[in-house]
Amino acid sequence: MRLVYATRKSLLALAQCRAVIARLRALHPGVEWVEEQVVTSGDKIQDRPLADIGGKGLFVKEIEERLLAGSAQLAVHSIKDVPGIIPDGLAIVCIPRREDPRDALVAPRHGSLSALPAGATVGTSSLRRLVALKAARPDLNIVPMRGNVDTRLRKVDAGEVDAIVLANAGLIRLGLEARITDLLEPEISLPAVGQGALGIETRIDDEATRELLAPLHDAETGVCVAAERGVMIAVEGDCRTPIAAHAVRTVAGRLHLRAFIAKPDGSQCQRTERTLPWPASEADAAHLGRDVGHHLLAQIS
Numbered sequence: 001m002r003l004v005y006a007t008r009k010s011l012l013a014l015a016q017c018r019a020v021i022a023r024l025r026a027l028h029p030g031v032e033w034v035e036e037q038v039v040t041s042g043d044k045i046q047d048r049p050l051a052d053i054g055g056k057g058l059f060v061k062e063i064e065e066r067l068l069a070g071s072a073q074l075a076v077h078s079i080k081d082v083p084g085i086i087p088d089g090l091a092i093v094c095i096p097r098r099e100d101p102r103d104a105l106v107a108p109r110h111g112s113l114s115a116l117p118a119g120a121t122v123g124t125s126s127l128r129r130l131v132a133l134k135a136a137r138p139d140l141n142i143v144p145m146r147g148n149v150d151t152r153l154r155k156v157d158a159g160e161v162d163a164i165v166l167a168n169a170g171l172i173r174l175g176l177e178a179r180i181t182d183l184l185e186p187e188i189s190l191p192a193v194g195q196g197a198l199g200i201e202t203r204i205d206d207e208a209t210r211e212l213l214a215p216l217h218d219a220e221t222g223v224c225v226a227a228e229r230g231v232m233i234a235v236e237g238d239c240r241t242p243i244a245a246h247a248v249r250t251v252a253g254r255l256h257l258r259a260f261i262a263k264p265d266g267s268q269c270q271r272t273e274r275t276l277p278w279p280a281s282e283a284d285a286a287h288l289g290r291d292v293g294h295h296l297l298a299q300i301s
Helices: 011-027 060-067 127-136 148-156 168-173 207-216 219-234 284-299
Strands: 002-008 034-040 076-080 090-094 103-106 121-124 140-145 164-168 183-185 200-204 243-248 254-261 270-275
Touching: 002 200, 011 034, 011 076, 011 164, 011 168, 011 207, 034 207, 060 076, 060 168, 060 200, 103 168, 121 148, 127 140, 127 183, 127 243, 148 243, 183 270, 200 207, 200 243, 200 254, 219 243, 219 254, 219 284, 243 284, 254 284, 270 284
Parallel strands: 002 034, 002 076, 121 140, 121 164
Antiparallel strands: 076 200, 090 200, 103 164, 103 183, 243 254, 254 270
């Protein structure tokens, strides 16, 4: 059996994808796994904010076209790059156990967020992070910064900015934990929808591939991600909408969902949280997320 997996060419995408495929190879040694590297529209256009060129879906569009055409059988995505609406015929069928979802600060000359001097320049391409940073440190100068992880690290090392904010999970997967100078707790920077989680996408009717992927699925992560994506879908979140949602299973046996939304300019930030008894199904979690999303949307409409 021969299966083609499509992946972006960035170092992070390759590291994430190959780690998943290594697990699949160990589970299914009789399968031939073939890598197809794809340059997506989001990778090609680096000089403009994502919000101006079509949103985060540009990181998956060309890959999904290959899945639909049958030239590739599966793709590994960062869940936070996957739009709320997935093309007909495709589905995220497997979500492995999540990595640490927190945001990480890389500030080589200053260390922590609190130690950054007044007026320090922080680079981020995320409106969500901009809102969080401005709430915690209104004195900071937040500037747009796109590019892969290695590109952003070079810019902070060169002194173009005093600090950058990246996903902790991405730095861990690249073996770059040593670059982290501060971890931003959810109370400071609530994570993006699905941050730290990977999703494996395939065709809905490809039963053979779905069966091979099933052992990698982590039910708890799947439920938490369903709640978070429910929020995003309800508010039709995109790169112009500062939105965050983070769900966890609590020690008290509840599904706890926290979320916020703001106007595109960062104003009118609204927060809320809800819980469900555990165990919860993905459908129940998604319903909770949609309720939270509709509630937040009503607060800023």
